[in-house]
Amino acid sequence: MLYLLIALICLLIVGSIFYYNSLVIKKNRMKEAWSGIDVYLKKRYELIPNLIETVKGYASHEQKLMQDLVRLRNEAIQSQANQDKINAENRLSENIGKLMFIAEGYPDLKANTNFQQLQTQLETIETEIEQSRRYYNGTVRENNIQVQSFPSNLVASLFGFQNGIFFEINNSTEREPVKVSF
Known part of the structure; x- marks a missing residue:
């Protein structure tokens, strides 16, 4: 009976270590994936002022859109929390799309x-x-599955592992199918 109890305790310890390490790996993959997004977002932030300056000369009456782009770019740069950055990025993407649409009208x-x-x-x-x-959303999915699945959810809650936040499109018009007409 004593050997069975010792074996059970050892099994719980080994299982906890396994799940803990697995959760750490998934958490770090999410951080790495977010870092990759951040690199590309910074490239876009650097490109936006050049794009605005080029368009300004042709579409000077679109001043409000230009100001909104600058403001949204600054908000996105200053956002610290992932959810704040995701929201700022969605608004910025929407306005970049408007800028490209306006550019279509200037041959x-x-x-x-x-x-x-x-x-x-x-x-x-x-x-x-x-x-x-x-890629980031894939790492969030894998993390969330493990954080929510039994028995790893016990280890996750014990050590404070949390669900990741998906980088989703918030603008419902971007989810609609594109209408093409000739």
């Missing part, structure tokens, strides 16, 4: 080499951000 601007280069860089960065978001 001279679209033909401008500097604008074309900036637009290409922005498209590349947006693709990289999207890929990073996908």
